[in-house]
Amino acid sequence: MPRVKIPRKSTTVDMTAMCDVAFLLLTFFMLATKFKPEDVVKVAPPSSVSSDDVPDKNALQVLFDKEGKVFFTYSNGDELSGFVDVVSQQQNLGLNDVEKKRLIKILNGGGGIGVPFGELKQVLDLDADSYKAFKQPGIPAADSANNQLRTWIACLLASNGGKQPDNVLVKGDNGAKYPAFKEVLRAFTDNKVFHFKLVTAMADAPPGSALWDERHKK
């Protein structure tokens, strides 16, 4: 009787194709990733249909979270020492050079700072780890008599010689109350800054609306 010969097959799989795909995906995600400085507080902005990009250079950003805590960050690409000097002088903080450097670093880092002027010196003395662990109370802005955000902006304008910052970004949380937003705007309008950019998440224009027609016009 003839026996059927079963040929022994190799169990090795050619992994080259899989490897190719894996590294293609890897390259894509590596290029698509943008590392951004993490905000001091988690803020989930509301969505809007606007499609402009958020400028990240030469921008002043004010952040407010659910509870209305306000944080301030500013970077203009070069030295902020003039601004920090004005802040220190106007508020009689008596910051030394090390503290000033730290403040510049925090402002440039984009995370945001949110402490009242009274506590600023102490907070700047904290080392990096304790600063990270420190829960910032937010800049007092809710009370229009003691709106320290207004002072920050006034100092900024003074150090710039009255020149308006190029981009004023306001990033608020979805759950924030309107009065928090109003006080932030007031801090700016009191300083004659009227142009804002609200940071929002992207959303599509609803079909059938005037904007949708405009965008889909051929």
Place this chain on the structure above:
Amino acid sequence: MAEMEVKGGGGKKGPGVKKSKKLSTRVDLTPMVDLGFLLITFFMFTTTLSSPTAMKLIMPDETAKPEEQNEAAKSGAFTIILGKGDQCYYYEGDDPKTMQVTNVKGIRDKIIDKKSRTPADKLVVIIKPDVDATYADAVALLDEMTINDVKKYAMVAVRPDEYTLVQATEAANGIK
């Protein structure tokens, strides 16, 4: 992944002929693929594909030219007051007593309706978020202006008489 040595079916050599050992040219790619996928996973989780967008907002200068502030023609004015619980209170003209209720989702139809009945140069939408309104609703309303192509709009503070009216309506409707 264990590789099985598969013996080649070469013909038998005579005795005394030394078999030269064939070295495999295959490299085990498993660790490389592992690493690749690990990195993919890492980048997938850290990527934020939807970058935030910027919405332009220009606020009026409240100190300058107070006489221009009430310029909104009665016929073309459409006031929307934002209250608690995503509710919108809207009225046409200048009489808050004619106020009606809808919510943030329903306001679009009302704006479109008003827009269709008003000459384009007369239409002014006034957004008045009160102290109970949320930031998200205010942004949603500003967004509606873009969506519905309303050329003139302003965000101003709510008047006390309007606020009492809104509070009364909220109490009557049981909105907390």
